[in-house]
Amino acid sequence: MLDFKSAQATLARDVQGFCMKHLPRGKRKGDWWLISSPFRADKNPSFVVHLENGRWKDLSTGERGDLVDLLARLTGTSAADVVRDICGGRT
Secondary structure, eight states: OOOHHHHHHHHHTTHHHHHHHHOTTOEEETTEEEEOOSSSOOSSOOEEEETTTOOEEETTTOOEEOHHHHHHHHHTSOHHHHHHHHTTTOO
16 A cells, blocks of 8 residues: 555655755745746746645646646656655655
């Protein structure tokens, strides 16, 4: 069984580091990482990641999720594949 909570907790240990690696054009603004959407044309930054809990939201579309979801979308893989990678292949 895949442990999504454990994978999310692992990624959430350093949310700003995650953002700097995977969303490098963004910037910190208070407790948020602010960037133009990585998924669509976006002239004004409207994509945010909360730096304490790793929850993200696209303010223009209302889409939201956690860091596992975000990493899956950024890498074009499934959330299950992300969890497997983070947990070292353990299922």
